[in-house]
Amino acid sequence: MLSFLLIPIMLLSMLGIAPATTNAATDLGLTVDAAILIDADSGKILYEQNAGTSLGIASMTKMMTEYLLLDAIKAGTVTWEQQYNVTPYTYKVSQNRLLSNVPLREDGTYSIKELYEAMAIYSANAATIAIAETIAGTEKEFLKLMNKKAEELGLENYKFVNSSGLNNSDLLGEHPEGTGANDENVMPARSVAKLAYHLLKDHPEMLETAKIEKKVFREGTSDAILMSNWNFMLPGLVYKYEGVDGLKTGTTDFAGHSFTGTAKRGDTRLIAVVMKAVDSKGVGSYKARFDATAKLFDYGFGQFTKHEIIPANYVFEKQKTIPVIKGKEDTVNIAVKEPISVMVNTNEKDLYVPKLALDTDELEADVKAGKVVGKVVVERTEGTDYGYIDGSSITADVVTTESVERAGKVSLFFQGIGSFFGNLWSGIFGFIGGTV
Structure with a gap:
């Protein structure tokens, strides 16, 4: 009996916490052309x-x-x-x-x-x-x-x-x-x-x-x-x-x-x-x-309301760094330089997410902090986004957050050797794998 009583209570509770539908068409009842x-x-x-x-x-x-x-x-x-x-x-x-x-x-x-x-x-x-x-x-x-x-x-x-x-x-x-x-x-x-x-x-x-x-x-x-x-x-x-x-x-x-x-x-x-x-x-x-x-x-x-969708110094979980060649470090950290705020419906703010667009797959040292390596744009995941009146979009620069100095001659020499043998072994295993 207790179980039967709890079922409707649980259902009502679930309905109470369910998010409002956000992709329904808005009708303001305007009688205009x-x-x-x-x-x-x-x-x-x-x-x-x-x-x-x-x-x-x-x-x-x-x-x-x-x-x-x-x-x-x-x-x-x-x-x-x-x-x-x-x-x-x-x-x-x-x-x-x-x-x-x-x-x-x-x-x-x-x-x-x-x-x-x-x-x-x-x-x-x-x-x-x-x-x-x-x-x-x-x-x-x-x-x-x-x-x-x-x-x-x-x-x-x-x-x-x-x-x-x-x-x-x-x-x-x-x-x-x-x-x-x-x-x-x-x-x-x-x-x-x-x-x-x-x-x-x-x-x-x-x-x-x-x-x-x-x-x-x-x-x-x-x-x-x-x-x-x-x-x-x-x-x-x-x-x-x-x-x-x-x-x-x-x-x-x-x-x-x-x-x-x-x-x-x-x-x-x-x-x-x-x-x-x-x-x-x-x-x-x-x-x-x-x-x-x-x-x-x-x-x-x-x-x-204007909401901050992306804070300053935001770091992408799946792309915290990009590779650096000929540097003392193999990678450099990157982050969004400036915050991005967008005027959005308060109930729909979670539908707006950042998307990263990098200009390059890797950098060559010497790399300075603050170097622009790409852009971040805000996109809506579902429903209608009307965009901007001038056709633009809100973007912010993605930059390096630290410097990476160029490696010395000895380090570059050994990096070259490592790269040579790495490519060599990759070729050998690729050949063997192709003949199995």
């Missing part, structure tokens, strides 16, 4: 959904225009104080208040700083075109710079037809030469995330403007207009989310309600992209895109 979540520090992809399909990006395009402007500011070819004279093209576009715009005066001049803030905070479209004209002369020429930068960054399956992200039909027949009258910019979520990743890496100062919730354009003048940030996840706005401080929304009929957001908590910064978000009834809305983004951030901050 595409999504991706990455660690902004390393570029590690934490989640993706249809992230390779090219979709409309609308005003998320402005991240590329912002990138090129900040490049130009850094290079000194454009300054914040530089004045822009309104062209007939930017004037006409700016008068359409059905679009996001700050109205520009037909004979007005505006500083690049003013135009940049209007673009980054209020997604002002004519102000964006003005920046493109300042940098390249015309929007057509600016498209060449956009494509060049996209190629440099390794973006894939993208198409730029204007600097703002509007549908070309909204540009009043002034769309760049060589593009279609109804064309719109497209890009996969993975490329959008890569653009945001490099923008933050190269120009982190952009967050100082991106996080401004409200600002008055031309305050104190008759042209004053309140600019409210379209990123409603900022601290003081309706869908506030802890840690959000950028980047860019995008909304057109073609692209739907899309958003590239970034948030930081502690030492962790995440980048999330959602494209064409809808609610449970299939209707797109601002709320739908911010709800989807919140789910991604909740998943990232709640489930992922």
